[in-house]
Amino acid sequence: MNKRLLLLSNSTNPDENYLSWPKSHIKDFLGSELKKILFIPYAAVTISYDNYFNAVSGSLKSHGFQIESIHQIEKIEGIIQNYDAMIIGGGNTFRLIDLLQKKKLLEPVRKAVENGMPYIGWSAGSNITSPTIMTTNDMPIVEPESFRGLNLIPFQLNPHYTEATLPNHGGESRIMRINEFTTINQNTYVVGLPEGSLLRQEGAQLYFMGKGNCTVFYHGTIPQLFKDGDDMSWLLKV
């Protein structure tokens, strides 16, 4: 089966309604056939799963999708196959991967997507599709069993990518952080996805869509820039 991924940098741009910018992309990705969608809210830390789920389903249900949240299901073993697609939302990447590990969901999710189940993620939910969670921006508020991710793509994602820095602040810029990663991990590509942008995989094809530059880092090379509509399929073969 063709692997199908919609990896969003972020859910919502500043001063816009919740899930506003990616809505048309989600609709186009899911089409009219895929009705029953599983939502996984485990990245949430400071909001309740109920509130998180209500925000997501409130934004997407007008398109005729039937969304259910895994936190409202009593026995989760084996349930993924009952759905047509899945959405993993953002929050804290360490919290998300820790709960997926503890609930033994990492392998079932990975297998379902490898077998063709469409996957939508944003922020932490996009981060974890990489080989590891090592290019997250999040604070390591819990210690997961391992940094291994879903490994659905062969490169690392950095969501909320920005080259902006705080004035009069000496902390590392995002570029410095990613350069630290590529210095230690010299054989791994890192893709910086600015807010309001996404990667869409359809089998052997990968495209960048949205605002700003998709910035690709690799040790010892100058970062490569890509823009809306660019074919990034070469990244699936690295």
Added chain:
Amino acid sequence: MNKRLLLLSNSTNPDENYLSWPKSHIKDFLGSELKKILFIPYAAVTISYDNYFNAVSGSLKSHGFQIESIHQIEKIEGIIQNYDAMIIGGGNTFRLIDLLQKKKLLEPVRKAVENGMPYIGWSAGSNITSPTIMTTNDMPIVEPESFRGLNLIPFQLNPHYTEATLPNHGGESRIMRINEFTTINQNTYVVGLPEGSLLRQEGAQLYFMGKGNCTVFYHGTIPQLFKDGDDMSWLLKV
């Protein structure tokens, strides 16, 4: 023996010379008796240990300190006791704790400081004196064996603390990140140290010194603010 710690938020303020702002604090902390100092550069990722050490010793040697870097010593087992004080510099916290674990230095460093060896750290070097590294700002570019820190203080430090945010960017603010930590870790204090500030411990006494507000977070409470010269000794008993 009295525990003695000088925990700096950062090495250098923007547009200032390297180690400029903390120099007088370091001099006062070490006094004129402590001459032989061990430097540990393992947090460095994108600069060489030689360059890092040269910058640090170049800045401090005019005060008559004799500084040696651990990376220039062939056999490091048991060497800590040959020194009067130690400095652990900043960089990447995950890299630093990973190398301290791999080189089996975590316990010797902890014991030496518990037994009275003065400790100076900045950024990552301050972070690791907490019970865990869970309030670092750094990217998890390597996977350490464990998130456990030196546990020399009973609370978590967040260096480079700032309440500033990037305009038109939806990523989490520092306050949101620390609130995520205290939501999951409800019995742990987090101390935000702005750049240009420090905590100094002398046995049972702890003081905040420097620019801006020292901001103390605890789950379910309003953050408490402290300023230059404030006695923070109560934090040693939490």
